[in-house]
Every structure is written in C-alpha cells, then in structure tokens.
Amino acid sequence: QVQLVESGGGLVQAGGSLRLSCVASKSDFFINVMGWYRQAPGKQRELVAKITNGGGTNYADSVKGRFTISRDNAENTVYLQMNSLKPEDTAVYYCNALVVIGYLRNYWGQGTQVTVSS
Numbered sequence: 001q002v003q004l005v006e007s008g009g010g011l012v013q014a015g016g017s018l019r020l021s022c023v024a025s026k027s028d029f030f031i032n033v034m035g036w037y038r039q040a041p042g043k044q045r046e047l048v049a050k051i052t053n054g055g056g057t058n059y060a061d062s063v064k065g066r067f068t069i070s071r072d073n074a075e076n077t078v079y080l081q082m083n084s085l086k087p088e089d090t091a092v093y094y095c096n097a098l099v100v101i102g103y104l105r106n107y108w109g110q111g112t113q114v115t116v117s118s
Contacts, residue, residue: 009112022095034078038091
C-alpha cells in the first residue's frame with residue numbers, strides 16, 4: 001500500500017501564492033506519473049497538472065502560466081507552485097500517483113483545502 005501525504009494548502013488572497021507538496025510513503029517502487037487534481041463544491045474532480053517520471057508535464061488550460069508542477073524522484077515528492085491565484089482556484093486539491101507494483105495502480109492523497117479570497 002502506498003500513502004500520499006499532502007501539505008501546503010491554506011487561505012490566501014487573490015493574486016497570492018501557495019506551494020503544495022505531496023510525499024509518497026514508500027521508495028521501493030516505480031512511480032510513473034504524479035499529479036494534482038482539484039474538486040470545487042458541486043463540481044467534478046479535474047486535472048490541474050501532472051508530471052511523468054522523465055519530467056514531461058501537462059497542465060489544465062485554466063492554470064497554464066500560473067502554476068508549475070515539479071517532482072523530486074529521489075524523494076518521491078511532487079510539488080505544485082501556484083502563483084497569481086484566483087478565487088476560482090478555490091477547491092480541495094488531491095495528489096495522485098500512478099505506481100507500478102506488479103501492475104499500474106492508482107493512488108490518491110487525502111486532499112488539502114486551498115481557499116482564495118477576493
């Protein structure tokens with residue numbers, strides 16, 4: 001079993017910045033893709049950004065140019081630097097990892113709240 005532990009959420013004013021971190025609990029496996037998703041009240045969970053083991057990235061159009069995803073493979077950690085935050089970025093942010101343990105498995109963190117005030 002792999003556990004993902006998130007940190008870094010909170011309350012920030014519009015235009016401000018936050019940095020989310022997510023650490024995977026084990027190191028004796030291969031993490032293919034790590035990413036961040038978010039879910040606002042009454043809405044479906046959506047992809048924010050993801051990054052492959054080789055560093056390839058993919059972003060939602062709504063965050064391009066404002067958010068940056070990065071990862072430290074040695075530490076099994078993924079980061080999300082969020083700048084120029086907007087009220088519409090308010091959501092619970094979930095860390096996600098696709099891990100090869102025999103086969104490809106999908107893991108989620110518990111979520112961290114990000115609230116952007118106007």
